[in-house]
Amino acid sequence: MSEARKDDTILEVKNLQTVFFTNSGLFRAVDNVSFSVRRGETLAIVGESGCGKSVTALSVMRLVPDPPGRVVGGTVTLEGTDLLSLEEAEMRQIRGNRISMIFQEPMTSLNPVMRIGDQITEVLRLHQEMTSKEAWTKAVEMLRLVRIPEPDRRAQEYPHQLSGGMRQRAMIAMALACRPALLIADEPTTALDVTIQAQILALIVDLQKRLGTGLILITHDLGVVAQTAQRVIVMYAGKKVEEATVEDLFENPKHPYTRGLMASMPAVISFGAKTDARLNEIPGMVPSLTNLPPGCAFAPRCRLAIDRCRAEYPPLQEVDVNHLAACWRATELVGAP
Amino acid sequence: MFAYIVRRLALMLVTLIGISIIIFVLLRVVPGNIVDILFDAAGFVDPTDKANLEKELGLNLPIYQQYLNWIGGLLHGDLGYSYVSEKPALQEILPRIPITARLAALALLFSASIGIPLGVLSAVHQGSRLDYALRVVSLSGLSLPSFWLGLLILMASVSLFGSMPIYNPNPKTWTEALAIYAVPAMAVGFRSAALTMRITRSSMLEILRQDYIRTARAKGASEASVNYRHALKNAILPVITVIGIEAAFLIGGLIVTETVFNIPGVARFLVEALRWRDYPIVQNLVMLIAVVVVVANFTVDMLYAAIDPRIRYGD
Numbered sequence: 001m002s003e004a005r006k007d008d009t010i011l012e013v014k015n016l017q018t019v020f021f022t023n024s025g026l027f028r029a030v031d032n033v034s035f036s037v038r039r040g041e042t043l044a045i046v047g048e049s050g051c052g053k054s055v056t057a058l059s060v061m062r063l064v065p066d067p068p069g070r071v072v073g074g075t076v077t078l079e080g081t082d083l084l085s086l087e088e089a090e091m092r093q094i095r096g097n098r099i100s101m102i103f104q105e106p107m108t109s110l111n112p113v114m115r116i117g118d119q120i121t122e123v124l125r126l127h128q129e130m131t132s133k134e135a136w137t138k139a140v141e142m143l144r145l146v147r148i149p150e151p152d153r154r155a156q157e158y159p160h161q162l163s164g165g166m167r168q169r170a171m172i173a174m175a176l177a178c179r180p181a182l183l184i185a186d187e188p189t190t191a192l193d194v195t196i197q198a199q200i201l202a203l204i205v206d207l208q209k210r211l212g213t214g215l216i217l218i219t220h221d222l223g224v225v226a227q228t229a230q231r232v233i234v235m236y237a238g239k240k241v242e243e244a245t246v247e248d249l250f251e252n253p254k255h256p257y258t259r260g261l262m263a264s265m266p267a268v269i270s271f272g273a274k275t276d277a278r279l280n281e282i283p284g285m286v287p288s289l290t291n292l293p294p295g296c297a298f299a300p301r302c303r304l305a306i307d308r309c310r311a312e313y314p315p316l317q318e319v320d321v322n323h324l325a326a327c328w329r330a331t332e333l334v335g336a337p
Numbered sequence: 338m339f340a341y342i343v344r345r346l347a348l349m350l351v352t353l354i355g356i357s358i359i360i361f362v363l364l365r366v367v368p369g370n371i372v373d374i375l376f377d378a379a380g381f382v383d384p385t386d387k388a389n390l391e392k393e394l395g396l397n398l399p400i401y402q403q404y405l406n407w408i409g410g411l412l413h414g415d416l417g418y419s420y421v422s423e424k425p426a427l428q429e430i431l432p433r434i435p436i437t438a439r440l441a442a443l444a445l446l447f448s449a450s451i452g453i454p455l456g457v458l459s460a461v462h463q464g465s466r467l468d469y470a471l472r473v474v475s476l477s478g479l480s481l482p483s484f485w486l487g488l489l490i491l492m493a494s495v496s497l498f499g500s501m502p503i504y505n506p507n508p509k510t511w512t513e514a515l516a517i518y519a520v521p522a523m524a525v526g527f528r529s530a531a532l533t534m535r536i537t538r539s540s541m542l543e544i545l546r547q548d549y550i551r552t553a554r555a556k557g558a559s560e561a562s563v564n565y566r567h568a569l570k571n572a573i574l575p576v577i578t579v580i581g582i583e584a585a586f587l588i589g590g591l592i593v594t595e596t597v598f599n600i601p602g603v604a605r606f607l608v609e610a611l612r613w614r615d616y617p618i619v620q621n622l623v624m625l626i627a628v629v630v631v632v633a634n635f636t637v638d639m640l641y642a643a644i645d646p647r648i649r650y651g652d
Contacts, residue, residue, distance in 0.1 A: 063554055096557035103555075108548040113570050113645055123556040158646040174556070 010079055010181045010214045011037040011060070011099075017073035018052075018059045027289035029055040029069065031238040037182060037214040042205070044217045044229035044246070046261065048286055052238040053218045057184045060216075061101055062091050079181055097127035100175035102204075104187040106167035110159040116143070117155030120174045127178045142173035146203060165196035169203065176207060182214045189224065201228060222265050226250060234258050237287060237297035240316065244323040254325035256302045257282070296327070304329055338642075341650040345638070349631050356627040360620055361404050370396055371420045371614045394420060407620060417617035421610070426617040430603065430625070437595070437602035441587050443522035448529030449580060453569075455530075456537025456576075461564055463542060471534065478531025484593035487524040491597070494520070504600045521598040525590040529583040536579045540572035547571070574645060581637035585630040 018030040030052045037043045045053045058064045059071050062083060076083040078098060083091065103109045111119060120139035124130055130138065136155070143151035146169040159167055168188060175183055185204060189197035205228050208215045217228060225232055225246060232249045234242040234257065242255040253259045263280035284301035293299060299309040308328050316326040369377075372390050376382045391397045395406065410417055416426035459471045494501045508514035544550065545568055553567040588604060595605035603622060610618035641648045 061555060063551065092557045092559060094557070095555055101555045103548060103552065105548050109552045111549040111553065111567055111571070112647060114567075122558065126557050160647050171552075174552075 008038045009036050010039050011216075012077040013056075013060065013074065014077075015074040016056065016059055016071070016076065018055050018064055018069060018071045020069045022068055022290070025290045028238050029289065030059055032074075033233075033235070033238075033240045034074075035233055035240070035243070037216060039181070039214055040209065040212045041231065042208065042215040042217055042229045044219060044225040044232045045235060046219060046222065046225055046232055047235035048220060050286055050289075051235045053220075053235055054186050056235070057101065057186050057216065057218055060184065061095060061099060062086075063095075063101075093127070096123045096175075096180075097178045098180050099182045099184065100178070100180040101184040101186065102168070102171050102175050102188045105191050106164050106171055107191065109171055110167055112159055114158070115155065116157055116159065116162065116170050120155070120170070120177055123174055123177050138177065139173075142177050143170065145176075145207070146170070146173045148173070164192055165200060168192060168196075168200050172200075172204060172207070176211060176213070179211055180213060182216065183208065184216045184218070186218045187220070188217075190219075190221075197224075204228075222250075222261060234261070237292060238289060239297065239326065240324075241298070241327070242323075242325045243316075244320075248320070248323050252320070252323075254319050254323060254330040255298075255327045256304050256329075257298045258325075260301075338650055345635060349635060352631055353624070353627060357408065357620075357624060358404070360623045360627075361407065362400075364614075364616055364619060365400060365403075367614070369614060371616070372396065374614060407617075411621075411624075416621045419610075419618050420615045421613050421618075426621055429606070429618060430621060433601060433603045433606050434625075436600060437591060437604055439518050440522050440525070440591060440595070440600070440602060441584070443518050444526030444529065444587055444591075445580065445584060447519075447523055447526035448533050448583065451526075452530040452533025453537050453573075453576060456534040457541055457564055457569060459534065459538045460541035460545060461560075472538075475531040475534045478527045479535075481527070482593075483525045483528055483590040484597050486527055487521060487594050487597040490520055490524055504598065506601075517600075521594050521600060524597075525587060525594040528590065529580070529587065532579055532583060533576060537569075537572065537576050540575045541568055544568045544572040570644065574641060577637055577640050577644075581633050584633040585626075588626050588629070 013036065014034045016030050016033045017028065019026055019028050033052070033056055035043060035045075045056060047053050055064060055069070058069075060076050060083070062071070064071060071084060074084070078094065081094075083094065086094070110116070114122075117136055117139045120142055121132065121135040124135040124138055125132065128135075140151045140155050143154055148154050148166060148169050154162065154166070154170075159170075162170065172188075183204075188204065189200050192200060201224060204215070204217075207213070215228075217224070219225060229246045232242075232244060232246055233240050234249075234255060236257050242249070242253070242258050244252075244254075249258065250262070253262060260280070260282035264282060282301055287293065287297055287300065293310065295308070295310040295312050296302070296305070296314055299305040302309065306328065312328075314326045314328045314330075316324050317330075319325045319330045370391075372387055372394070375390075376387055388397070395403060398406070407417065414427070416430070418424065419426050419429050422429060455471055455475075459468045462468050491501050502513075502516040502520055504517055505513070508517055541564075545564075550563060550568055553563045558567065591602065591604035592608055594600075595602045596608065603625070607619065607622045609615075610622065638650075642650060
């Protein structure tokens with residue numbers, strides 16, 4: 001954010017635009033999204049499926065499948081380097097080394113015919129001058145760091161011999177092996193058992209603190225956000241609709257969509273809701289990105305929408321200190337229930 | 338694993354016994370034996386001469402007796418005598434095996450070393466002109482019979498170079514040896530190469546969509562490493578199956594190719610022997626082919642376990 005010291009910022013994304021060319025037309029999966037991440041900070045990106053969270057992450061990694069997708073605008077600056085202007089070979093030096101990514105599906109994200117140890121060794125040998133023996137020792141050390149019991153034996157095993165939680169730990173070990181400046185975790189706990197989710201999340205946050213890594217946590221789970229993040233951006237239909245510190249966002253959400261997300265959280269019994277009460281839901285569906293309404297994309301589902309919302313897209317503006325929202329009625333809603 | 342291999346070997350033996358019975362019966366169902374053919378050619382037939390000759394060759398015995406004699410001989414390493422040359426069948430067959438084995442090995446090597454890389458290339462550049470061109474070539478490979486392709490190659494080499502490589506049992510230089518074997522091997526291997534390419538392509542397309550391929554890219558692996566180290570190793574299993582099956586089909590292709598290129602290998606010999614109803618030669622040769630096919634299948638299954646750690650043969 002604005003008051004952040006420049007040297008502390010590791011990732012600066014400005015006006016990022018990623019489009020997909022499909023048979024049913026062009027759609028903007030990421031539309032003019034800006035954000036930054038500081039060293040050791042956790043930024044959460046929240047939104048429903050298909051809102052552009054994952055594409056944003058893949059755009060930063062420059063891993064958007066092309067065709068059909070392409071980053072068409074904006075800048076992505078990592079530690080002073082503009083990633084979007086790098087040659088592919090130079091970008092490969094960055095991936096896995098300065099930025100790493102953990103994916104949603106630990107069951108399918110590891111190569112089934114390679115040993116766990118070899119998969120971690122690979123990333124080390126790609127980016128660091130190491131003999132295969134040194135790399136293997138380091139790989140085992142990484143497995144120990146992510147608290148996999150018997151790391152020596154596990155390194156020799158294949159992914160199918162590990163449980164889902166173990167595999168995600170191995171993914172984390174792989175992602176952090178080169179001590180990246182930035183870790184992107186794309187729904188890292190969604191595919192796991194509830195009991196394992198908390199462990200994995202705690203592990204990521206703990207290692208992030210110890211290693212001073214910046215973390216982008218992509219999730220649709222606001223509970224996860226509250227536990228881990230310092231700052232949150234909320235995305236809807238490819239656009240950033242709200243950005244605030246985590247305390248601010250939970251206490252005082254400005255965008256009706258954010259309010260809707262919070263109201264539809266099942267774990268808000270402490271707010272005094274009746275336990276047999278029906279969960280709140282946001283009516284309607286996420287609009288098709290190929291056929292967006294002219295005004296605010298959320299207007300068709302918004303109870304507070306006025307004519308202006310349907311006609312003009314609201315600009316992202318500072319509605320409070322360090323609190324951005326893209327809603328015509330955001331300022332009126334301050335303090336409203 | 339050990340128990341599994343023992344069981345597989347026992348099963349292979351049963352299969353071979355079954356095959357031996359089928360070969361034996363089928364051969365004798367085909368009308369006319371060598372005696373009929375000889376006497377037909379002579380025109381005049383003295384029934385006693387005919388009976389004497391049949392007795393001499395053991396063709397007057399009941400069929401099960403003939404079968405047991407053959408199998409009994411096989412177990413002692415005695416394959417009988419060729420009816421035509423009257424030499425031991427083993428002597429006739431053995432020197433021809435290396436010729437065909439070289440051809441078959443070259444053909445398989447050709448199909449794998451051409452088919453797999455081109456299949457990967459085609460998959461990686463899916464939808465590109467290169468992909469379409471390779472698919473057209475592979476389609477032609479599947480539709481051209483190998484004997485016709487062999488003839489085309491011979492005619493082309495005559496019209497282009499004024500000569501063609503002719504089989505020579507004692508090639509002077511290794512280049513000559515390669516020319517003798519490589520051309521027919523390519524003619525017969527083209528089909529396998531085309532099939533291998535198609536299977537590699539479709540298998541690769543499936544694998545390239547997997548999450549772990551994205552993981553490999555996210556690690557910073559190069560395209561070559563992603564395609565070969567990560568994807569191909571996962572995509573190779575169906576390709577191995579096809580190459581294993583092709584190894585068996587190859588014998589069929591070799592029969593005509595050896596004839597077209599005038600190579601005195603096992604496959605052409607089999608056809609000649611069949612024309613004369615030279616039972617000892619045909620029986621033993623078909624048995625040999627059966628052994629090759631069964632062993633190829635077994636090898637493929639073992640390779641599966643070697644490549645994919647998820648495949649383990651338990652008891």
